[in-house]
Amino acid sequence: MNTLRNRRGILGAAGVLGFLVLVEALGRLGVIDPGVLPLVSAVLVTTVQIAFEPAFLAEVANTLLACLAGLAIAVATAVPAGLLLGTVSVVERSVRPLVEFLRPIPSVSLIPLAMFLFTESQDAKIALIVYTCSWPLLINTMYGLSDVDPLAKQTLRSFGFRGLSVVLRVSLPSAAPFIFTGIRIALSVTLIVAVSVELIAGGGGGIGNFLSLASGANRIDRMLAGTIWAGLIGLAANALFMAGERRLFHWHQGATS
Incomplete structure (x- = not known):
């Protein structure tokens, strides 16, 4: 392998x-x-140069902070919601139509609404990240619960465990690889949403703001260099989570594929 x-x-x-x-x-x-x-060589030189610019590093930190904050909020809300929907069928049947209606809505189309609701662009950025990341987390959690071995739950119930105890001792550990995959998928879209908001809203800092300023100054080399760093950050984050997934859940077939 x-x-x-x-x-x-x-x-x-x-x-x-x-x-x-x-x-x-x-x-x-x-x-x-x-x-x-610009020539590829010129872009690569600029890519190395901006990595040592405090202003660019501050923009990167601004974007990453919003990504991590939004992802953390999404995990704290979507995973419990997925556990609820995946274990209580009445709630799942009641909420499923709303989930299927909201899930396909592109987060980019909600940027004007977010800017109207939140006076600070950073808050709007985090809110849209939470919205976007919640769906893969919610769906993966529900899917993971459906993959739990019924015999394991029945065995635990035979020892007198009920309700939340069964969820915490059997369902949640079994669904953990799917939840972790949902986090990795959500992480990959956080950067896309954050940069999109920064490009469209403007004025709030971040990698998108750096790209806008470079484009306005007709510095295509700096714009491409910033784009390269955004791609490298996303690639590194995905590789890190994939390595963690394989290490933590090597016993699960999906983690090694």
Whole structure:
């Protein structure tokens, strides 16, 4: 498994490197106007340079703080809600239509409403992150509960355990890999939502604000460099959670796939 994973990583890196070399060559040959799209080498130099700029690091910290705060609130609310819906069928049947109606609504379309309801752009950003992250957490928690072995619950009930005790001792541990996967999926969209709000709302700081300022100053190299860092941060966060998922839930088939 590790050999296959390493081989995929090497092939992926080779593909990215080949694409960058091709774009650099097209720029050097004049096929792509460097005035419109800077050379790859120039963008990479800028990418390294802005990593040492305090102003850029402050913008990154602003975005990450909102992402972590929104994700924490979503976990604290959506996971208990998923446990409730996944264990009490009457509540699940009553709330399911509302969930199915709200879940497909794109969070970006709610940015004007969030800006109207919250005077601070940071609060609006966190609120939209909570809204977006809640759905994968809620659905994964409910799905995880449906995968619990009924025999395990019946065995515990035979020893006199009821209700919440069964949920905490059997259902929650069994659903933990699915919940963790939901957190990883939610984490991947937090950065997208945060940067989108920063780009559209403006004035609240963050990576999106950095991109807007770079675009306004016609510094395409800085704009692309900021985008690269946003992608690297998302990639690193996803890789970290996948590694944690494999380590914590190696006994679960879905964690090793």
